[in-house]
Amino acid sequence: MTTVSKRDSMDATLDEVQNKMKDAKLDQSKPTGKPSLATLPPSIRNNIYKHLLDTEFVNVGKPNVSYTHSIKDNVLQFKASRPPFPVNTAIFHVNRQISAEAIQYFYSQNLFVRLSLYTSNARHAKTMLEDSGVLFSVASPETVEKSKSHAMDLSIVEKNSSQKRATVLFPAQYLPRLINFLDQAGNATKKWGPSHSIFINVLNTYNFPIARLQGDLLELFRLLTNIGNVEVDSKNLLPGYAESLQQSMTVASFDPQAWLTAVTEIADSADAAREARNWEIGNQHGQSAIIALTYAYLTRAEPLHSQPEDFSKSVQRLRWRCELGIGKAMFKQHQKATESKDWLTDPKVPLEERKAIARDMLLAETSTSQALSLATDSPNPSSNPWFQTLPAETIPPNKATWFTDEERGITWYACGIVHMVLGEYLFAAGDLERAVGLRPEGKNFEDAFAKAREGIDWKVRPGTGLRRAARLARG
Known part of the structure; x- marks a missing residue:
């Protein structure tokens, strides 16, 4: 029978302990925290905010x-x-991060207007609020x-009255x-408009593009x-916009030619800003002109369509000019940053900067394509x-x-560059x-084609490139 000599317990385990100590590694990873509202993706959080805070x-x-009302200290008080x-x-009140996001969403999504009504007759203020169909808060x-x-202050004053009858948010x-409602009141009696004053002040922009905010408000x-x-008030508005709006609201009646001149001046401001390499202001002016054109045909289609053909030609050429100008400016703004073919994935360019460039270049692609649709009178509505x-x-x-071959060539060229x-x-x-076929002598056309x-x-x-840019822009 073979006997095995016993080893001292310390000798028996020393090698194993030494090896384990060599192989041991400290786990420095932090324990995963519990999921919370703040850890959800932004898109999901925004959807939650929508269900809780979107007034519509x-x-x-x-x-x-x-609504029912009472009068206290000569001011209307409403109950709903x-x-x-x-x-x-x-x-x-969830936590600091959620509070900041939710409050920002609440005010920027709903764009609250504070309406103050001044009139010697409280009944006039009541009629305006209740008969206009405006849904308003009943806060004191x-x-x-x-x-x-809130986004904007709006004051309507009847016959220079200093008596404030109501203040509401909507x-x-x-x-x-x-x-x-105000338009119908003015059409019902010609005395209504001249007896009223309107004061407008945009207070908060919520980091929105200025043109969009002007369009919404x-x-x-x-x-x-x-x-x-x-x-x-011109504060928080594009240069010249306040004066243009004041003039259009105080003229005796709508004049299509005067309106077109006013929108053309906005487009001129866009061109001037872009020539000064003030790309953002230039693009906002261009977008503002497009918004003005759109709203006019949405609200005054009949008088605009009754104009001679040359009027429609001027409108279409103005829209083409704005769309093409925005597309070209977006490219020029980022021309240096996009010289490399791999700018979309270049780690040397910060991610947020690449996202911003991708968004702008997709906008440039849309704008130049829309300009091309106008210049060629494309039957494709998309x-x-x-x-x-x-x-x-x-x-x-x-x-x-209504467009020349040279203008179509310039538009095709802009599409190609983007x-x-x-x-x-x-x-x-x-x-x-x-582009080369329509404008053979175009500067850099042949080189760009090659x-x-x-x-x-x-x-x-x-x-593939468009999809990659879209994914990057979405983040």
Whole structure:
């Protein structure tokens, strides 16, 4: 029988302990925290905010609101049959991050307007609020006066009265109802407009593009004419916009030619800003002109369509000029940053900067494509900018003969350059081939066409560059 000598317990385990100590590694990773609202993706959080804080969404399926009123200290006090805006503001108190996001969403999504009415007759203020169809908050006038985060102050004064009869808050989605009511009142009696004054002040922009904010809050006021006095504070607006709006609201009646001149001046401001390399202001002016054109055909289609053909030609050429100008400026703004074919994935360029460039270049692609649709009078509604925002019956007529071959060549060239930046060399080659054919003497046209042909990778499916840019822009 073979015997095995026993080992001392210390000897028996020393080697194993030494080896384990050598192989041991400290786990420095932090324990995963519990999931919370703050850890959800931004898109999901925004959807939650929508269900809780969007004044339009929370009213879907709810019964109509009726108001009763009383008068205290000569000021109207209202009560509603149900909460006009059944939002859930408890989310403001979850934590610091969620509170900041939710409050920003609440005010920027709803764009609240503080309306103050001055009249010697309280009944006039009551009629305006209740008959206009505006859904407004019933918070006390004292509470409304303390608000500092709403988007705009709007004051309507009857016959220079200093007696404030009502102060209410309502979302900008109800501005069309109020403005339509004021327009009908002015049409009912010619004395109504001259006896009223309107004061407008945009207080908060929420980091929105200025042109968009002007469109949401102010552009529809151009429907009003013959107002006795209008004062629009120019703060937080594009240069010259306040003066243009004041003039359009105080003229005796709507004049299509004067309106077109005013919009052309906005486009001129866009060109001037871009020539000074002030790209952002230039693009905002261009967008503002497009918004003005769109709103006019949405609200005044009949008088605009009754104008001679040359008027429609001027409108279409102005829209083409704005779309092309925006597209070209977006490219020039980022020309240096996009010189490399791999700018979309270049780690040397910060991610946020690449996202911003991708968004701008996609906008440039859309704008140049829409300009091309106008210059060629494309029958495809998907690329026609008017079809995106207007009913078909209100769209102004267009003809390809209103544009020259040289102008079409410039537009094809702009499309080709933008497609090259986005890595769509096959698309770019087709664009630039047409550009060279229409404008053989165009500066850099032949060189750009050659570069596009050389850049084609037949292994890459067309549209890949656009999809990559879209994914990057979405983040």
